[in-house]
Each structure stands twice: as structure tokens, then as C-alpha cells.
Amino acid sequence: MTSRKRTVGKTFGAGLSALALLASVAAPIAAQAQGLSLIRDTEIEEILHRDSDPIYAAAGLDPKTVRILLVGDKELNAFATQGLMMGLNTGLILQTETPNQLKGVIAHETGHLAGAHPLRSDEMMKAGLKPMILTMGLGVLAALAGAPDAGAVLMGNASYFGTLGALGYSREQESRADQAGANFLEATGQSGRGLVEFFDNFRYQEVFDQSRRFAYFRSHPLSSDRIEALRAKVERLPHYDAVDTPDELAEHEIMKAKLEGFINPQTALIKYRETDRSFPARYARSIAYYQMKEPDRALKILDDLIAENEKNPYLWELKGQILFEFNRVAQAEEPQRRSVALKPDAALLRINLGQTLIGLDDPKKIEEGVGELKRALVNEGDNAVAWRLLAQAYDKQGKDGEARLATAEQYFNLGAVQEARVFAMRARELLKKDTPDWRRATDIVLASRPSDQDLKALAKEGLTASNP
DSSP: OBOSSSOEESOHHHHBTTTBOEEETTSOOOEEETTEEEEOOHHHHHHHHHHHHHHHHHTTOOGGGOEEEEEOOSSOOEEEETTTEEEEEHHHHHHOSSHHHHHHHHHHHHHHHHTTGGGGOHHHHHTTHHHHHHHOOHHHHHSOTTOTTOHHHHHHHHHHHHHHTTOOOOHHHHHHHHHHHHHHHHHTTOOSHHHHHHHHHTGGGGGSOGGGSOHHHHHSOOOHHHHHHHHHHHHTSTTTTOOOOHHHHHHHHHHHHHHHHHHOHHHHHHHSOTTOOSHHHHHHHHHHHHHTTOHHHHHHHHHHHHHHOTTOHHHHHHHHHHHHHTTOHHHHHHHHHHHHHHOTTOHHHHHHHHHHHHTTOOHHHHHHHHHHHHHHHHHOTTOHHHHHHHHHHHHHTTOHHHHHHHHHHHHHHHTOHHHHHHHHHHHHHHSOTTSHHHHHHHHHHHTSOOOHHHHHHHHHHOSSSSOO
């Protein structure tokens, strides 16, 4: 996982290395723009979805269609946008004291999604966000990290991040989202107490002027009247006294420890002292040492954790990530294989393994790496990092047409249609006509605003062998 201002082709572990910022896909895959980074981390994403999916379902939304964007930013903030995207800043997660508080914020944002409030915001309309949100490809947001040629794409989409602050809601919409969120939590057998507690913790923000408030309370105006109205609502509900389960509490602490270690390593070493032998504390210290470029200290702690938790795929993923990043590529293979064996459906873990295999420069390993990347793309076909790595593997195999097609796919999923079209046209010249790959390259050209010259070229040779 990676959330520093460096680019790591990873995911924080497959994921947070992304906080390590996409250095290796096993650490989170992150995308940076104007100081912001989007993080991918399988372990954290699973925890967030376990917290969120029942709430989405209670709101009448299909959990599979709601995308959670984990934003690597210390600022306390969260947002909901049209297109069923919900953003949660790492700073907000670290500020929540319990799972119920985080679920309360998620339920509130779900209220905005279910009420289509993003499209009704006057501030958003003035900022021109409505058409941007409606047309923005999620691939542009989800997989920029680790794409070395995506700088222009990032700059082209920087306005998204710059205008997010303009996404504001009226007090009426805030109240409706509060009430809806409380109902969603009640419907799932959970208490709305956490959301009240969260707002109570930041009640003082009401007296600050706009410039001094946290971003969340600039776009979500807070008031004592609003808090008290919400309190009165949730105290009357049957599940007001419901509490977080031990497993939920443990997962919340693990998530916070992992984020702290990746984002604030020095703080993590102070907060999670050597005398603290709990799993979250040791996990945080291992990640912190890794981020502070002390891999041997990190690995020593991690090996002890693995000895106690041999079936934890994320510990193996982190070990592989550390070894890969510190140029111990051959040693990284085995722990990455273990992580995939323990969690075969996790695309990010397979991408990390694929990256390591193609980095070994052994023809058999490269071929296996291609297979791992293709399997990952079955689950995450819009993952630009996987397409970039696949292009590298094909280059090593001398498969020029396939390499250019994979690069076209990478750019297409980044939203860089001009670059996608150029590489797709090159791929068509090198691939055998009327094969599935050749047809896919043609599709990308047609879907990427082709020029008149491109269309003439397609017409001249025929789109397919059987359909001139």
C-alpha cells in the first residue's frame, strides 16, 4: 500500500503498499493528484465492505455497484458522488473510535447517495461537477498509481480533486441524510449512536469560520440543532443499545493500525510501543519500519506474526511486498504465492505475484506471470496497473501486437482515449486479422473518438475479415 508522494506499483499489501503507493501491486494501488492519492488494499477494502454492504442493501442499493474510494489524505473528509461512488479519507477512518462511528458516517453518505443529493447540490452545479461526475470513468480514479505515463491523465483529471471541495449540501439535505442513515442502520440491526458520537466529537467545528473547519464539515454543515434532532431520533429506535461485535472491533483496530503504519510511520512507532504485543500494534510497527526503509526490522516482526497466523494472506502479501520493493525479487515469490493460495479470488494479490514473476526474467516465470495477470483481469478488467504489467510481459516475450493491445487497454481504462486509440491502431497492424485480440483493438479504436483518418483506414481494410 502506498500513500506517499512517491509512486509504488503496489497495493497496501496488495493494497496498502499502495499506501506505499502502488509500488508493487500487493501493496495498495494508489493514484495521486494534487496531493491526493487513491489507495487500493484488499484487506481494508474487505473490512469497509463488510461494514458498508448491509447499509447499502438497506438503502435499496446493490452493494456490488457501489464503489468505495479510499483516499490517502490526513484531512477528515468523506463524500458521495453520482455514479454510486463513496470516498472515505484515511484521516476520517483514523479519527473514528469504533466501527459504529465509521458505519454512522457511511450510513449518512449512503443517505446522500440514495437521495441523489450530489446531483441536486447548487454548489456542485456551479462548480461544473455534475457533468464531470456523470462522465468520469472510474478507471481514471481507481488505477492511476503505478502507471508511469499517466502524468498527463492525472493533470487532465486534477480538476476533479480541485472541485471536490465545492460539493456541498444544504442543511435540509444533511438532515435528510442523517435521518435516512439512522433508518438504514436500524434496518440492519445496528445503532445510530455512533453517528451521534462522531458529530459530538466535532461539535466545536460549528463555532469555527469556514476556512478553519475540516473539509467534511465545510461541505456537510454541522449544527447543534442537527445533532440533537439526530440524537432524539436514534434514541427512540429499538437497536439503539446494539454494540459492535468483538470481531468488528478487532478488524477496526487492525485497519487503523495498518493505515497508521503506512501513512504516519513515525507516529505509529510512538503510538504502538514495543511493549504492546497485540496483533495490531506489531502489525503497525512492521509496516512503519518498512516505510522507514528498515526492511530487516520489519521482516523480523512480520515473521513472528506469520508464525502465529500462518493462514493470514495479508501478512504473506506484506512480506512479499517488502522483499520485492527492496530488490529481493526472487525471495518475494514464495510469500506472494502463499498469499494467492490463501486468497485466490483477490485480484490485487495476483497482480503482485504476476509482477514478481515477470521481474525474474525467466521465460517460464514470465509466462506464468502472464497467466496470473490475466486471471486478475477477469475480476478487475479495468485495472490499468495489471494491463501495464501485462504489456511489459508481452514485450519480454517478443509479442509486439499483444503488448500494444495491453497498453491500449491500460490507457483506455485510464480514460486517456487518444493514447488508447494510437496503441490500438498499432496493435491492429501487428495482430492477425479477425482474431479476438484484433477485434478488441478495433473496438477500442471505435470507442476512443477515432479521427476521420482512422475511420478511413478501418473502412479501407474492413473492420473484420467477414464484415468489410
